[in-house]
Amino acid sequence: MSIATTANAPPQAFPSALSAVLRPLKGLRIVLPFAMVVAIWWAIKWHWALDDRVLASPAQVAIAALQLGNRGILADYAATSLRMMGIAALISALIGVPLGFAIGANRVVARALEGTLRFLQGISGVAWLPLAIIWFGFSDTTKLTVVIYTLVVPIIVNTIVGVRAIPENYVLALQSLGASRLRIMWDVYLPGALPSIVVGLRLGMGYGWRALIAAEMLVRRGGLGDLIFGARTFSQIDRIMVGMVLIGTLYIIVDRLLVQPIETMTLARWGVLRK
Amino acid sequence: MSGAVDKIEVAGFRHFFQSESGPVQATSIIDLRIQAGEFVTLVGPSGCGKTTLLKAIAGFIKPSEGRIFCNGRPVTGPGRDRGVVFQELAILPWRTVRRNIGHGLDIAGTKPAERDRIVARLIDLVGLRGFEDRYPHELSGGMRQRVAVARTWAADPDVILMDEPFAAVDAMTRLTLQEELARLCATTNKTVFFITHGVEEAVFLGDRVLVMTRRPGRIKAEIAVPRRTPGGRDWESFTADPEMQAICEQVLRLVREERGATLVAGDGASVVPAA
Amino acid sequence: MTDTPRTPARARLGRLVWRLLPFSPILIFGAAWSIYWNVAHPPLAVMPSIANVVGAVIELAQSGSLLTDILASLWRLGLGALLGIAMGVAAGFVTGLNKPLATFLNPLLVFFNAISGIVWLPLMIGWVGIGTGLAVFLIWNSVFFIVFQNTVLGVQLVPEVLEQSVRTLGAGRWETIRSVTFPGALPYILNGVRSGLGFGWRALIAAELVGATTGLGQMIFRAADFSRTDIIVAGCLIIGMIAMAMDRWLLLPIERRTVQRWGMVARSEGGRPG
Numbered sequence: 001m002s003i004a005t006t007a008n009a010p011p012q013a014f015p016s017a018l019s020a021v022l023r024p025l026k027g028l029r030i031v032l033p034f035a036m037v038v039a040i041w042w043a044i045k046w047h048w049a050l051d052d053r054v055l056a057s058p059a060q061v062a063i064a065a066l067q068l069g070n071r072g073i074l075a076d077y078a079a080t081s082l083r084m085m086g087i088a089a090l091i092s093a094l095i096g097v098p099l100g101f102a103i104g105a106n107r108v109v110a111r112a113l114e115g116t117l118r119f120l121q122g123i124s125g126v127a128w129l130p131l132a133i134i135w136f137g138f139s140d141t142t143k144l145t146v147v148i149y150t151l152v153v154p155i156i157v158n159t160i161v162g163v164r165a166i167p168e169n170y171v172l173a174l175q176s177l178g179a180s181r182l183r184i185m186w187d188v189y190l191p192g193a194l195p196s197i198v199v200g201l202r203l204g205m206g207y208g209w210r211a212l213i214a215a216e217m218l219v220r221r222g223g224l225g226d227l228i229f230g231a232r233t234f235s236q237i238d239r240i241m242v243g244m245v246l247i248g249t250l251y252i253i254v255d256r257l258l259v260q261p262i263e264t265m266t267l268a269r270w271g272v273l274r275k
Numbered sequence: 276m277s278g279a280v281d282k283i284e285v286a287g288f289r290h291f292f293q294s295e296s297g298p299v300q301a302t303s304i305i306d307l308r309i310q311a312g313e314f315v316t317l318v319g320p321s322g323c324g325k326t327t328l329l330k331a332i333a334g335f336i337k338p339s340e341g342r343i344f345c346n347g348r349p350v351t352g353p354g355r356d357r358g359v360v361f362q363e364l365a366i367l368p369w370r371t372v373r374r375n376i377g378h379g380l381d382i383a384g385t386k387p388a389e390r391d392r393i394v395a396r397l398i399d400l401v402g403l404r405g406f407e408d409r410y411p412h413e414l415s416g417g418m419r420q421r422v423a424v425a426r427t428w429a430a431d432p433d434v435i436l437m438d439e440p441f442a443a444v445d446a447m448t449r450l451t452l453q454e455e456l457a458r459l460c461a462t463t464n465k466t467v468f469f470i471t472h473g474v475e476e477a478v479f480l481g482d483r484v485l486v487m488t489r490r491p492g493r494i495k496a497e498i499a500v501p502r503r504t505p506g507g508r509d510w511e512s513f514t515a516d517p518e519m520q521a522i523c524e525q526v527l528r529l530v531r532e533e534r535g536a537t538l539v540a541g542d543g544a545s546v547v548p549a550a
Numbered sequence: 551m552t553d554t555p556r557t558p559a560r561a562r563l564g565r566l567v568w569r570l571l572p573f574s575p576i577l578i579f580g581a582a583w584s585i586y587w588n589v590a591h592p593p594l595a596v597m598p599s600i601a602n603v604v605g606a607v608i609e610l611a612q613s614g615s616l617l618t619d620i621l622a623s624l625w626r627l628g629l630g631a632l633l634g635i636a637m638g639v640a641a642g643f644v645t646g647l648n649k650p651l652a653t654f655l656n657p658l659l660v661f662f663n664a665i666s667g668i669v670w671l672p673l674m675i676g677w678v679g680i681g682t683g684l685a686v687f688l689i690w691n692s693v694f695f696i697v698f699q700n701t702v703l704g705v706q707l708v709p710e711v712l713e714q715s716v717r718t719l720g721a722g723r724w725e726t727i728r729s730v731t732f733p734g735a736l737p738y739i740l741n742g743v744r745s746g747l748g749f750g751w752r753a754l755i756a757a758e759l760v761g762a763t764t765g766l767g768q769m770i771f772r773a774a775d776f777s778r779t780d781i782i783v784a785g786c787l788i789i790g791m792i793a794m795a796m797d798r799w800l801l802l803p804i805e806r807r808t809v810q811r812w813g814m815v816a817r818s819e820g821g822r823p824g
Contacts, residue, residue, distance in 0.1 A: 131779060214756040229671075379720060
């Protein structure tokens, strides 16, 4: 019965016409919207006859991408950024998850640390960049410090949320089976909080990726932020746009192919509802 | 109101819905007339198309075949002449009890003083005095359904359509709600079309009980329930009345023919679905 | 903290400890910092003392430049966020109520959300130059896409039965949107606004580091040129306090009076870009 009702949502004239047009193009669902953006972009470029130092055409950007790609420069810059991100994510998880467990499971620790945590959350990692540069110079350490700082807080916060959302009965049930604290941690808290931890990781990656780009703009020494900021100096708009597209694409790839599958897997597997 | 025009007339109704493997027939041809002041109940096995029929009368879905009239006018969409009480919780979480019950009157532009008078009377009738300013999440399941009933009554529609409104509340509360509904109808003399899969519920509430076949459903039998004394609509006198029990058995037999091995038993509304 | 019965004096002490507990990290950190500073005596160009930082705040406040910078930052944030929220909610509603449109736009939303904020900085410097316009654009950009995405999600997740039930009460399309769809989507919208402001605030500081002549980010950046670590630390602390104040006095009260009052919880952490 319920199938009938959902299949018969209130009729709307315009959408059904649009969907009729779109239905045969199902395979193009992802390409089509971008094709539209490129078309508009091209139209703007032509109509106002914009200088290349103001706006590059899609073709120029494509050529620049090929050139940079062929010489391996693009891969080099991208690899630098991705490596940084990977290291930062790993370290942040190693620090953030245990800390989150401690705060989530213990009232006293929570009282002591939560306020400070919230305060630190408000200071964006990038704000520490000048101080980090003074202390660690224009180095990878500087970038890592800033990115880890940015990443770790959302992971801690979401771990706390995850631990607190675990029904007390789960713990009580295992205790009555004679489980040790470690056992309960491993069998209840970790799997129970995992979906929320992954949510924190995704959010942290969103902040962290941007912090990394910003840090690379200031610190230079490789990375996609360096690429687009350096290209600015010579008004190489085509290069900037290549970098922007790559930054977006890489982020989506990491998010969709790495982080989201873990999230869906844990959610689907255990049927845990995210609160 | 003259008896000439039926409150609800369903003529040659038949419905299909789209599934991945093509159209599926939800109901066979159904004809139905409901007169003013009647309480008509419809029993049938799960998936027989009874909700489809109700949604069509409500105007949420367009019939594949046939016509539906309310007060002689064709139904083209949902409207305030046909109020619906849903099975799921359908009152708004962001409105208090008072504001939920008065919502239909607000929409109709009723003057505040008049609205408050009607709302206060219904709050008394459904026994929610003292809870006027609570939000739905602060109420029990039975109280929420009382709010939903009162909201529909307050809007004063010509016909009230109820889709297994008490299916989600516990057995004891259900008995009380059924008695309250019977009393409410006796006081206000409304036309009601009530869907259920509980045989005793159908006989207890209805002036007329319709039995549907399994999908694609059609109405296979109609049993008139003789009028009882207005004060005697309670479960104690109902179960003590041999005539009522005979009718229940008759309806149960008709329903069980459709359900094969399925049991319909107990308080009249709990159903053990077929394996 | 212990379950054994306690004397009134011990109970009072316990309450006092409990009350002071949130400040313990600051106290411990401050003590460690002071001890290190007094032992090692690092130059100001490397590390300030607590007194230096307090002095810097007083100095900046007295010269009036602190107020100027704070107001510049808040003005940019306010303008950018307001534009972003208004446009994001409006666009989100139009899209959320229109399923094929939502399906069509979704890949674009995911992509532009992924490059929202600071990534636009090099391109935008060329287009609008350094200053308020740049910062406002970056904030708008950060806020808009998150609010947009969350509004679409929220609108789509409003239970259909709520809309149907109100339509049987005689509500038209507009009334249904006003009394059902908007409050129903509000938890998601607020989630979007909250993380949008988080992203916007970060984008603002980053943008001001290189793309402005005033503002808190620029204050820190300028200080770095003169190796004034006291001003840098003071600036960071002020940034944190402003963010906390916004959360506590702006977002939390709104949430308390709406979503929490109605017993609703948004089922997403909101800020997930993508």
